Amino acid sequence: MTTSNNPLQPPADAAPPRRHPDAPPPGELLGPHYDQCFACGGGQPHGLHLAARAGEGVSVTAEFTVTEAHQGAPGLAHGGVLAAALDETLGSLNWLLHTTSVTGRLETNYLRPVPVGTTLFLDAHVLAVDGRKIYATATGRIGAPDGPVAVRADSLFIEVKVDHFIENGRPEEVQAVLADPDMMRRARAFEVNP
Numbered sequence: 517m518t519t520s521n522n523p524l525q526p527p528a529d530a531a532p533p534r535r536h537p538d539a540p541p542p543g544e545l546l547g548p549h550y551d552q553c554f555a556c557g558g559g560q561p562h563g564l565h566l567a568a569r570a571g572e573g574v575s576v577t578a579e580f581t582v583t584e585a586h587q588g589a590p591g592l593a594h595g596g597v598l599a600a601a602l603d604e605t606l607g608s609l610n611w612l613l614h615t616t617s618v619t620g621r622l623e624t625n626y627l628r629p630v631p632v633g634t635t636l637f638l639d640a641h642v643l644a645v646d647g648r649k650i651y652a653t654a655t656g657r658i659g660a661p662d663g664p665v666a667v668r669a670d671s672l673f674i675e676v677k678v679d680h681f682i683e684n685g686r687p688e689e690v691q692a693v694l695a696d697p698d699m700m701r702r703a704r705a706f707e708v709n710p
């Protein structure tokens with residue numbers, strides 16, 4: 517058997533994805549992981565306000581509507597904004613795995629321009645898990661869940677402890693989150709992944 521050098525392709529002996537027994541049921545809105553997150557938080561006026569829902573298996577769906585604040589070219593979404601939407605959708609898979617992970621790699625593929633006013637319908641699923649490495653892929657479609665594909669991404673997420681955020685974040689924001697018991701309960705719940 518040949519071994520791929522592509523870091524986004526799971527190795528042949530990687531484990532199939534396993535939906536955590538406490539994962540939210542299919543259809544449930546996941547809610548923001550952090551109010552100030554540019555992609556999902558309600559506290560960012562020009563953010564994406566991306567809303568993700570649990571899907572079947574280890575999958576999620578998500579929607580976001582491109583606004584004037586998201587332009588790169590006149591009337592078109594910026595590619596980095598679309599990458600953020602894909603990244604966030606993929607990151608939402610953490611809820612299904614009950615783990616905390618960060619993006620190590622994200623390879624985006626832009627297939628169609630996305631005009632301002634478009635609602636992008638995204639979906640993502642985990643392909644395989646290899647130790648701390650989570651391989652996942654995402655697709656974004658224009659206008660409807662079965663609309664034309666505009667963007668795709670393949671990704672490698674790396675599992676981290678909550679300490680990753682505490683040690684690396686700017687102290688002001690970290691302290692504010694540490695002072696919020698609900699937020700910490702949510703974050704800590706993901707640390708133990710039996």
Ligand SMILES: CCCCC/C=C\C/C=C\C/C=C\C/C=C\CCCC(=O)SCCNC(=O)CCNC(=O)[C@H](O)C(C)(C)COP(=O)(O)OP(=O)(O)OC[C@H]1O[C@@H](n2cnc3c(N)ncnc32)[C@H](O)[C@@H]1OP(=O)(O)O
Binds near residue numbers: 550620649674685690
């Ligand atoms: C204050 C309280 C905290 C509150 C928390 C709040 C929220 C968080 C909660 C939940 C999160 C939920 C949802 C999140 C949703 C969306 C967010 C979007 C996601 C993002 O937007 S997130 C931001 C961008 N992201 C980064 O900011 C990462 C920067 N980076 C690093 O922090 C390190 O780089 C790290 C940690 C990635 C690895 O560092 P490390 O030292 O822990 O691990 P190490 O290097 O040993 O790698 C272990 C194995 O992964 C392989 N590996 C690692 N990196 C690789 C790469 N890039 N390519 C190929 N392979 C790679 C190695 O090759 C090795 O593989 P092997 O085991 O086979 O040897």
